[in-house]
Amino acid sequence: MKTLTDKQSRLWQFILQFYEEYHLLPSYSDMQEEFGYSSTNSIYQLLNSLVKKKYLTKDGPGNYDIHPTKRSELSSAFPGIPIKGRIAAGGMHEAISQNLGHLPVEIHPEKSDHYFALIVDGESMIDADIQDGDYIIIDPRPPKDGEIGAILYGGETTLKTIRMKQDGVELQPENPSYEPIHITPDEWEQITVFGTFIGKAWKKNGDWGLIFRSG
Template sequence: MDNAQLTRKQKEFFDFIIDYKKEHDVWPTYREIAEAFNYKSPNSVTQNIQALLKKGYLIKTDDDEYDIHPNYEENLGLKKNSGIPVRGLIAAGYLQEAVEADLGQITLETLFPNMDDMFALRVSGMSMKDAGIYDGDFVLLMDNDVKEGDIGAVLYNGETSLKRIFYDKNGLRLEPANEEYDDIIIKPDVFEEVRIIGKYIGHVNRSGIHKALPRKLAS
């Protein structure tokens, strides 16, 4: 592929994204990029991304997100296997002869059978840290009914928030999992402006995949 030559700064920017994705298998956040290059504004991040997009090093996905061009992913070894191979059986009782066999792979579909109804959002902020959800994590959501006390993603007045949701006579109460943050109260007369985007079913970060615990176990 014959792309336009990058400037020195653009190459440093592109190399940072490549190295980060090799190590973490996800893109860095705008905040992480800005801190790495000591940018004072996220606009500098956007400008570099637009330059790489224009020169063909990045592409825009169907989800209106940016990603590394497939040719570069293949050449730089960024492609990952689709699952974890299951190589046989192991006893969890008495000792027995090892059994080696190709038993397929563990994939996301193994952990989350309803993958077609699931989507992810990346967390920005620390209001849910006591629920084990941190800045930069990916929360997994499904378009399910959110019951009293469930964690869910809410869209209100053009802004989104991930909180534990409670319904009462005073309205909708969005409770953070961090005592440094206050509850958000939405009065009943503006309920029609509130949209529940999805129910939290788990999250993904550098330590692995974490499924949501049943309420009794989580409390």
């Protein structure tokens, strides 16, 4: 087992404590504030060291999780799906903090290792039965043609159906009141893909459940 440096160890302990309280890993800003770093670069380097030493896993830009072999270091297990922020289903807006608790729902571990939830803002996807305020479930894999993708584009988030075109990619709203967004191949290479919409959560009489998208 690779030994942690003092800085890595302090960050690791903070991550464990934060996770136990909020059921999520701390954001870059949380870690900066805790340790007084003036930029995110120091945090980035420390996180990458924890990945290399198999304390964390990394699945895409900024998407870290506790390594399966290290979950025993948590004092308790938290069922559910982490809520990692909000996403626009309308006009695009800036991404929001990734510390919004968790959905108290359980999925078979083999299916839900990296699933996470986002809260929908806007009505551009209502014809896909995605309403303002819905909790949607995201699988962090790239969307295929015709699937609904969650992306970060130009510093802003959006949730749209992905349509592959010869001259690029079209982000298609599922509401006739909104216009599609065309992205050239060069632009598409520069965006961050959060993942693919696979379902959403519902709440009735205080109980939570999940409904998955078919097809």
